[in-house]
Amino acid sequence: MSQVYDLVLSGIDHEMLTRHLLPEDGKEAAAILLCRDIAPVRNRLLVTGVRLVPHEECRSREPDWITWPGKRLSDAIGEAEDLGLSIVLIHSHPGGYSVFSTIDDDSDRMTIPNIFAGWSGPEPRAGHGSAIMTPPGVIRGRLYSADGHICHLGRIVVVGQDIKIFPDEEPGRPAAMAFGSGMTATLAGLHACVVGVSGTGSIIAEQAARMGFGAITLIDFDKVEPKNLNRILGSSIKDADTSAIKVEVVASAIRRYRNNIDLVTVPENIFSRQAVLAAAKADVIFSCVDSSEGRQICDLLAHAFLIPLVDMGVSIPTRRTPEGGTAIAEVMGRIDYVHPGGPTLADRQVFTPASLRAEYLARVDPVAYASELNEGYIRGAPQEAPSVIALNMRAASAAMLEFIARAFPYRHEANKLYARTLFALADGEQEYLPESVFENSGFPAAGGLTEPLLGLPALGI
Known part of the structure; x- marks a missing residue:
């Protein structure tokens, strides 16, 4: 030692x-x-x-x-x-x-x-x-x-x-005040992991870097394309033309205004041993993925390594008009805060066995899956390059504020009442759900590096 x-x-x-x-x-x-x-x-x-x-x-x-x-x-x-x-x-x-x-x-x-x-x-x-x-x-x-x-x-x-x-130096000192210099000093000693650095993820990374996190790990296997230039902060036409790796693009943008930060880029799918071990070093994980499999890994990571997890998602369901056209039914966002021993994302039905099976089928047998439409952001009217950055920013900001509320308490009510935040912009509504509304399966925590990693044979040595 x-x-x-x-x-x-x-x-x-x-x-x-x-x-x-x-x-x-x-x-x-x-x-x-x-x-x-x-x-x-x-x-x-x-x-x-x-x-x-x-x-x-x-x-x-x-x-x-x-x-x-x-x-x-x-x-x-x-x-x-x-x-x-x-x-x-x-x-x-x-x-x-x-x-x-x-x-x-x-x-x-x-x-x-x-x-x-x-x-x-x-x-x-x-x-x-x-x-x-x-x-x-x-x-x-x-x-x-x-x-x-x-x-x-x-x-x-x-x-x-x-x-x-x-x-250790001052174990009894009060927590730093939210949004002040004390918070900035504390964040300098913390490590954030952002899983998925596209729509919401690039915005989370931007916030984390400018707020003062001392280290940030960026995980995403994908490359920049013309269709996502409208929602990846820091990306450029050149990045799309050269198929630049998303994590490198986001990291390069951060380095233009932060020279006192430890940036780690992992151009891998989160469902890889290298990515899981990189995420395990973090003090907080921001799940910005759009897949059930990705959320499952983040869920397992948070419990295995006792790391707080903030997961977010947005969607825009549509409806058919009497004239046969398409109209917006709602503009929605969701933020979940998960801690070890509490209800998991699986408990909250953020992903299900059915959604995991569907993604597996789409990956291994695209023909069999072809009848099931993967519509992305706008359900009922697939768009190649949806203009959703404003919605992404709303969700990403709420997600970062959720972490701040947990680490630097500022709410007038107890944080246990805010396990999930839901907003519906068309109806002008926002709702907060406590942990008590979710079933808790009592998923075991602190498995750490026990093999196979996260209990998944595919991640074993």
């Missing part, structure tokens, strides 16, 4: 830990975190299991002291060994003391070496560690190597209804 690691956990696990570690009696409590390492993709530990130490099993619990039984740790070691996980012991400081105490140091000097000594098999690359929680749920942690070297965890990231980032 030579580099700083981050620790990432779902909002659901963080809420459970907060309730257990900061009980009403004001006394210390303890738990064990089982963590999956995703290095070398990124130096991150994903919390894949939380084992609470029941209060009644502790031999003593005081506001500044706790003694808990070794059997819980022994059981956790056995579980972690089987899965190749790291262990992080976490307890609370109910009084708000935000640093490790001398008692904590003494406890670690005794306990952590015993974990390594009793370990069978290869030692985890990240080592094992300890952490403390202070009100209202702030976490600070450190990792140990087998030789006793200590490395503080760089950031603790909570991905839930709200996105919380606790830096």
Whole structure:
């Protein structure tokens, strides 16, 4: 262990830990975190299991002291060994003391070496560690190597209804104010992944770059054509004439006004191992694809690597007029915010087994699929180069604002009420749906680099 690691956990696990570690009696409590390492993709530990130490099993619990039984740790070691996980012991400081105490140091000097000594098999690359929680749920942690070297965890990231980032230097500082210089400074340390850089994707990339994200990964296998010059920001006639790769065109446009950004271009379909591993490095994924398969991969990615996901889509259904012509029925947009442990895009019916099958059929047997019309933006009246950039901008702006609302809360109501945003411009309506309206399949999270990648044999080694 030579580099700083981050620790990432779902909002659901963080809420459970907060309730257990900061009980009403004001006394210390303890738990064990089982963590999956995703290095070398990124130096991150994903919390894949939380084992609470029941209060009644502790031999003593005081506001500044706790003694808990070794059997819980022994059981956790056995579980972690089987899965190749790291262990992080976490307890609370109910009084708000935000640093490790001398008692904590003494406890670690005794306990952590015993974990390594009793370990069978290869030692985890990240080592094992300890952490403390202070009100209202702030976490600070450190990792140990087998030789006793200590490395503080760089950031603790909570991905839930709200996105919380606790830096090691000032773990208890308030979140930066939305739209201010503090937000810009925070974004400089974040990595956005944009999957699909055409209609909405090029606009998302533009916003992300100009807002100050420190790193952006652009994923798209496609090339610029004359028909999409009217909706890809930064594209030119020359790009269409030379069939330039979309991600390179968007990246080149960004470099004209940002010289302090890490840009990664991946000219691959998201349904490729290279693209998935590139996206896994991100702090947020923006899904700007127009296919069910693409959304399925983004959905699986968000849960496997504990990454917040913002998915968007637009459509313009049409109707037949009495005269036999075609008219606009509605102008629609949808934005979904997905976090690990919450309802997936599949749960929300953004894609279905039927839509996945139809796309598969279109790819492997176009003749059999020919009877099913793929109409793109305007349903009922296919257009070669639809003038939809204004609609794309509306959806992309709402999607970026959704991320901002989660990471830099500014709403007067709780973010849980905004799992989905729908707008219908012809009717002049906008609707927000809470998570509670969707079924939650309880899709497993934090699978990380477990093979086959994302549980899909096609992405295996």
